Amino acid sequence: MTIKVKHQVHFYDTDTMGVAHHANYIRWFEIGRVEYLRSIGINLNEMMADDILFPITKVEAQFHSPAHFDEIIEIETTATALTKAKMEFEYRILRDDTVLVTGFTQNVFTNKTTGKITRLPEKYYTLLE
Amino acid sequence: MTIKVKHQVHFYDTDTMGVAHHANYIRWFEIGRVEYLRSIGINLNEMMADDILFPITKVEAQFHSPAHFDEIIEIETTATALTKAKMEFEYRILRDDTVLVTGFTQNVFTNKTTGKITRLPEKYYTLLE
Amino acid sequence: MTIKVKHQVHFYDTDTMGVAHHANYIRWFEIGRVEYLRSIGINLNEMMADDILFPITKVEAQFHSPAHFDEIIEIETTATALTKAKMEFEYRILRDDTVLVTGFTQNVFTNKTTGKITRLPEKYYTLLE
Amino acid sequence: MTIKVKHQVHFYDTDTMGVAHHANYIRWFEIGRVEYLRSIGINLNEMMADDILFPITKVEAQFHSPAHFDEIIEIETTATALTKAKMEFEYRILRDDTVLVTGFTQNVFTNKTTGKITRLPEKYYTLLE
Numbered sequence: 001m002t003i004k005v006k007h008q009v010h011f012y013d014t015d016t017m018g019v020a021h022h023a024n025y026i027r028w029f030e031i032g033r034v035e036y037l038r039s040i041g042i043n044l045n046e047m048m049a050d051d052i053l054f055p056i057t058k059v060e061a062q063f064h065s066p067a068h069f070d071e072i073i074e075i076e077t078t079a080t081a082l083t084k085a086k087m088e089f090e091y092r093i094l095r096d097d098t099v100l101v102t103g104f105t106q107n108v109f110t111n112k113t114t115g116k117i118t119r120l121p122e123k124y125y126t127l128l129e
Numbered sequence: 130m131t132i133k134v135k136h137q138v139h140f141y142d143t144d145t146m147g148v149a150h151h152a153n154y155i156r157w158f159e160i161g162r163v164e165y166l167r168s169i170g171i172n173l174n175e176m177m178a179d180d181i182l183f184p185i186t187k188v189e190a191q192f193h194s195p196a197h198f199d200e201i202i203e204i205e206t207t208a209t210a211l212t213k214a215k216m217e218f219e220y221r222i223l224r225d226d227t228v229l230v231t232g233f234t235q236n237v238f239t240n241k242t243t244g245k246i247t248r249l250p251e252k253y254y255t256l257l258e
Numbered sequence: 259m260t261i262k263v264k265h266q267v268h269f270y271d272t273d274t275m276g277v278a279h280h281a282n283y284i285r286w287f288e289i290g291r292v293e294y295l296r297s298i299g300i301n302l303n304e305m306m307a308d309d310i311l312f313p314i315t316k317v318e319a320q321f322h323s324p325a326h327f328d329e330i331i332e333i334e335t336t337a338t339a340l341t342k343a344k345m346e347f348e349y350r351i352l353r354d355d356t357v358l359v360t361g362f363t364q365n366v367f368t369n370k371t372t373g374k375i376t377r378l379p380e381k382y383y384t385l386l387e
Numbered sequence: 388m389t390i391k392v393k394h395q396v397h398f399y400d401t402d403t404m405g406v407a408h409h410a411n412y413i414r415w416f417e418i419g420r421v422e423y424l425r426s427i428g429i430n431l432n433e434m435m436a437d438d439i440l441f442p443i444t445k446v447e448a449q450f451h452s453p454a455h456f457d458e459i460i461e462i463e464t465t466a467t468a469l470t471k472a473k474m475e476f477e478y479r480i481l482r483d484d485t486v487l488v489t490g491f492t493q494n495v496f497t498n499k500t501t502g503k504i505t506r507l508p509e510k511y512y513t514l515l516e
Binding site: 269270272273274276279281327 | 398399401402403405408410456
Binding site: 010011030031034044045068069070 | 268269270288289292301302303326327328
């Protein structure tokens with residue numbers, strides 16, 4: 001399953017080179033991830049209320065072509081691993097048919113109080129499956 | 130008393146017009162405010178641990194001249210009101226002798242649990258005085 | 259005329275107090291301003307191609323109530339002055355019927371090459387009228 | 388050669404999980420990269436004035452431990468490849484002796500006017516060597 005979200009490049013996203021600053025795509029991966037999780041019934045506010053955090057452990061991005069102010073881009077998110085212990089996603093960010101950026105992220109789950117890595121409770125894990 | 134902090138304009142702070150994006154100065158006011166409070170013995174992490182938050186209620190900024198990538202700017206922060214109920218600061222951001230931005234902020238204190246406006250405990254208030 | 263744009267608060271917009279960081283609203287005013295200008299036929303990329311920049315000269319914001327991760331907010335933008343020399347806008351940011359933030363901005367027009375304040379060419383000014 | 392830069396985590400860098408948002412480290416890699424280049428005599432403003440841009444093509448980051456508001460971190464930057472065609476750097480971000488984040492970036496050089504990949508003029512290349 002691939003979840004698609006449209007996003008507009010705002011003026012404040014650009015830099016002196018006249019393109020969207022590269023660190024923004026890492027933020028935009030997060031938008032895709034949140035929408036993917038929402039689509040399978042997982043709400044991150046609920047997870048935080050249950051004392052579970054989801055820190056990111058790895059990010060990779062390849063930048064193929066730049067986005068510019070005012071362009072509408074699409075964030076495509078695909079899960080490649082969703083287990084009790086971690087979530088892995090792949091991303092493609094496109095403008096029309098042009099692939100601008102591809103990427104990968106890994107998150108683990110931790111207990112909000114202890115800060116230690118934890119396994120996801122069944123309530124969430126059944127949704128990930 | 131005026132507290133001065135130096136700060137460098139990074140590439141990611143700039144926009145397509147080739148200058149530091151204006152919203153960054155609002156962030157930089159925060160750097161000045163934090164250093165001002167530190168200088169009088171107030172640590173915001175300690176305040177949060179004591180269940181006190183300090184949401185901002187007003188911001189004003191006048192932009193006189195732009196800052197650019199790699200420039201060193203100086204944030205000057207002066208308290209204009211520090212009471213049990215609110216903190217008000219004025220700011221000047223300069224590059225050498227050129228005033229780039231002037232501004233003003235107001236913060237109140239709220240209880241982290243209730244979200245309601247609260248009065249600052251004596252422990253902090255004596256420092257503000 | 260008031261132009262309304264919906265916007266979602268992303269995780270990366272939040273801070274340790276669990277709310278959208280206040281500097282983001284200044285960025286979101288920009289989203290409203292760009293949409294307002296688009297609605298009257300003004301495209302900022304075209305303006306920059308015509309060697310006209312539009313630096314901000316004043317920002318004011320009053321923060322009434324915080325926005326949180328994942329909430330959908332609405333940015334309402336109203337022009338209060340649109341002349342050859344400057345643009346002034348007022349903003350209301352709402353979540354449903356709750357006014358979260360109100361604000362004001364002023365932009366002037368400058369020549370990209372000289373950096374000096376300039377008057378808007380008729381091509382754009384007739385649109386502003 | 389490894390170039391070290393100190394940086395403070397600001398309140399606006401944090402998120403609802405109470406830690407520095409992960410996308411900021413990608414920005415902080417840029418701070419390290421700029422300082423590395425400065426240390427060998429390369430000024431990016433001069434490069435842009437010479438019509439050379441330096442878009443990023445790859446980013447990788449591994450997040451080991453989080454940074455929090457007000458902490459002083461250190462960005463360590465090491466060049467692993469500096470050629471006429473690309474720059475590659477490795478990064479370690481530490482708080483005291485704790486490695487928080489490690490990473491890698493690759494930049495290429497492009498001509499500002501054509502947008503095409505270009506080879507660095509000798510003026511800069513001799514500095515990279």
